[in-house]
Amino acid sequence: MKITDIKATTVTVPLEAPLRHSNGAHWGRFVRTLIEIETDEGLTGVGEMGGGGESAERAIAGLKPYLLGHDPLQLEQLRWKIMNPVASLYNNRMQLHAAIEFACMDVAGKFLNIRACDLIGGAVREEVPFATYLFYRYRSKDGSAGGEITPDEMVAHTRDLVARHGFKTHKLKGGVFPPDHDIEVMQALGAAFPGDGLRLDPNSAWSVEESIRVAKAIGNLNNEYLEDPAWGLEGMRRVRNAIDMPTATNTVVVNFEQLAACIRLEAVDVILLDTTFWGGLRQAYKAGQVLETFQWGASVHSSGELGVQLATMLHLGAALPNLAFAADAHYHHLTDDVIKGGKMPYRDGRIALPKGPGLGVELDRDKVAEYAELYRELGGYAYDRDPARPDWYSIAPEQRYADPKAGAVMPW
Structure with a gap:
């Protein structure tokens, strides 16, 4: 079995409400990138990573020379191809590898008719x-x-x-x-x-x-x-x-x-x-x-x-x-x-x-299309910024805390 193609699609999916944390906030949605690998066996595997947009999609596309023709069953070879520790000093590919490995384990499991955990x-x-x-x-x-x-x-x-x-x-x-x-x-x-x-x-x-x-x-x-x-x-x-x-x-x-x-x-x-x-x-x-x-x-x-x-x-x-x-x-x-x-x-x-x-x-193709379009409409957000405090940024351990009496209203 050989990988014949790989593609990345950025989506954004709404949250019930924006989530606040000490380093910033999730601004009412998650931005994620879905990775799909295709094989000469007609099987497709899917992975996922955090963040997205043009830079993430370009990064995945940039790994095609490492991946085309690779047997997705060879997971240890995949690790060394992408996460060679010396090469990674110049280009940390840890999370890119994770998403691709997910997709390879998905397609390997389908090929062998076993679960990823197996x-x-x-x-x-x-x-x-x-x-x-x-x-x-x-x-x-x-x-x-x-x-x-x-x-x-x-x-x-x-x-x-x-x-x-x-x-x-x-x-x-x-x-x-x-x-x-x-x-x-x-x-x-x-x-x-x-x-x-x-x-x-x-x-x-x-x-x-x-x-x-x-x-x-x-x-x-x-x-x-x-x-x-x-x-x-x-x-x-x-x-x-x-x-x-x-x-x-x-x-x-x-x-x-x-x-x-x-x-x-x-x-x-x-x-x-x-x-x-x-x-x-x-x-x-x-x-x-x-x-x-x-x-x-x-x-x-x-x-x-x-x-x-x-x-x-x-x-x-x-x-x-x-x-x-x-x-x-x-x-x-x-x-x-x-x-x-x-x-x-x-x-x-x-x-x-x-x-x-x-x-x-x-993947539900209709949902992927819907939330890919929503990403194109809304774009990303800065995880390490709080939209209700535009001049704020986190300093640890000298944290500048929010005022609990100030309310919980986003500048929509």
């Missing part, structure tokens, strides 16, 4: 648990959703998500407002959902000292871990040594060199594995095997997915024997998807592993 050892579970992903949100353009800031509003938002999807673990994306505000929200969540697991992730907005103070202030709660409170392996190591709860990261351990350093330093307890950030489903799974060997915690990270990347996350979660924590997903914030059958359903806080061969999902 290419990395098979599934030890047929459904993956997920946590709520709670954001402070701006109001949607039509005013029908969003606007949550206060503890009561965040609790009400969580109750709605639990009623719709059945989540039993709740993760707050903090760092937007001063730390004491996040403390109040966490205490309110703990009171409203006794027995449920809690997580707080300020996206590295705090100093080491502030991180320690917050950890002690929420130490009475059922905390699964404190995620990326401070930046860097040394900062995270200092926090871990000073607090009584586990720590987690998806930002400072995203490759094997950093993983080795983390284990030597005993810097972070739980590593959140992202199929894109790690350069592919196989790389994330291999990292999970290292974590299993050293008895480190593992879970699945979300970088803002549509259904194709969600499928890769499900295959990873299904294959990891040491998946000790519910996975993350932005998925429930989307209003729609680009896969046939629409959005995958949550049942009791879990999503079932797709049943078909490969990734187990297929």
Whole structure:
């Protein structure tokens, strides 16, 4: 089997409401690039990566000389062709490789009539648990959703998500407002959902000292871990040594060199594995095997997915024997998807592993066309900027926080 063509299509899919985080905001939609490879067997594989537009599509097109004629079953050759470590010093292709690897694993699974997870050892579970992903949100353009800031509003938002999807673990994306505000929200969540697991992730907005103070202030709660409170392996190591709860990261351990350093330093307890950030489903799974060997915690990270990347996350979660924590997903914030059958359903806080061969999902051509046109109409957005604070930019750990009394209105 040989690759005969590869193409990229940028789409943008609306969110229920804009999502705020300490580094900026998602401005009411996700921008993603869909990758398709075609083969001489008449089979097509699909992948997905974050961001998009002309630059992403040109980057994929630029890899055609590496890919035309390549056998998609030869996944290790693919890794070295695209992610040669010396060449990558000049052109980091990690996320490009991830999207192409997804598509190759999809088409390989279809060719062999097996699932993507079977290419990395098979599934030890047929459904993956997920946590709520709670954001402070701006109001949607039509005013029908969003606007949550206060503890009561965040609790009400969580109750709605639990009623719709059945989540039993709740993760707050903090760092937007001063730390004491996040403390109040966490205490309110703990009171409203006794027995449920809690997580707080300020996206590295705090100093080491502030991180320690917050950890002690929420130490009475059922905390699964404190995620990326401070930046860097040394900062995270200092926090871990000073607090009584586990720590987690998806930002400072995203490759094997950093993983080795983390284990030597005993810097972070739980590593959140992202199929894109790690350069592919196989790389994330291999990292999970290292974590299993050293008895480190593992879970699945979300970088803002549509259904194709969600499928890769499900295959990873299904294959990891040491998946000790519910996975993350932005998925429930989307209003729609680009896969046939629409959005995958949550049942009791879990999503079932797709049943078909490969990734187990297929593109809905009408939806792809609709959201490609929407991207052409709206364009991209600056993830690291807050549209309601046009002169603001993030400085860590000297974060300039939003005012919780200022409301939650976008400059539509």
